[in-house]
């Protein structure tokens with residue numbers, strides 16, 4: 001059995017994650033499972049802890065992030081260069097898009113049960129996205145990245161003092177609504193130059209561009225309905241040339257993945273994407289602020305092993321082929 005490590009963000013999910021961990025801990029002890037647990041103490045700590053765990057010895061290890069997608073993003077970046085590490089996740093945040101996209105139960109106790117079962121066999125390899133910034137620094141993402149309006153909101157929310165205050169009353173999500181409405185009336189759209197696998201595109205009055213490895217984003221919005229983390233492709237969504245009021249309607253339709261039918265929403269698939277503009281737009285990776293454009297985003301197929309109920313795509317294709325009687 002691989003060594004088992006947990007990296008816990010006790011502040012995730014408005015501080016609810018600490019209580020979630022206490023329950024998980026009881027379960028692990030009752031089942032006499034040996035593990036090591038580390039709590040994050042500040043933003044960026046999960047990445048450091050995960051990197052230290054990964055570098056400790058050459059043993060195969062499971063590193064399970066307990067928190068929200070931000071914690072998972074940090075753990076991913078800490079382990080990505082260590083092929084002997086398998087990534088796991090127990091949802092304890094307020095968004096938890098990773099668990100939606102990678103078929104992990106939303107309930108933490110059920111997620112632990114699934115993790116413990118999946119640990120007994122080899123985990124499937126999943127794709128990840130890699131962002132290379134202008135200064136050549138690199139960041140990985142597993143859900144999605146975005147540039148423009150949505151990244152600005154993510155930045156403002158995460159740097160807002162009001163958020164910490166509202167979190168105390170479990171009202172953290174109100175901060176999103178506040179900044180969304182504020183920026184909806186103030187945000188200046190811009191022209192974006194996009195290159196997808198060498199093909200150039202220009203979009204005027206662009207609100208945002210997202211690049212997805214799995215469908216979900218922003219706490220359950222189906223921004224890229226066709227995205228699959230095993231297809232070796234990234235799904236690109238561009239929202240441009242639409243009024244402030246219509247943007248609000250498009251936002252609502254994203255929860256059902258119906259925004260793709262608006263003519264102002266363009267969808268593409270590709271392996272390597274560059275995003276440029278005359279304006280220094282904010283960029284997020286898995287909802288965390290990572291810098292500004294210009295940048296290159298590319299798919300790293302089969303980048304890491306992930307504890308997920310999704311099976312290998314090839315395996316599913318083979319099963320389907322066999323059940324169709326084709327040999």
Ligand SMILES: Nc1ncnc2c1ncn2[C@@H]1O[C@H](COP(=O)(O)OP(=O)(O)OP(=O)(O)O)[C@@H](O)[C@H]1O
Pocket residue numbers: 009010011012013014040041042043044045046067068069070071072074092093094095096158172288
């Ligand atoms: N101990 C800590 N104290 C404060 N912030 C932390 C701590 N550990 C991690 N963080 C930061 O908390 C942020 C949010 O984490 P995460 O996304 O896991 O939780 P969340 O509940 O989904 O958050 P959000 O409310 O932003 O959706 C991340 O930017 C992470 O770097």
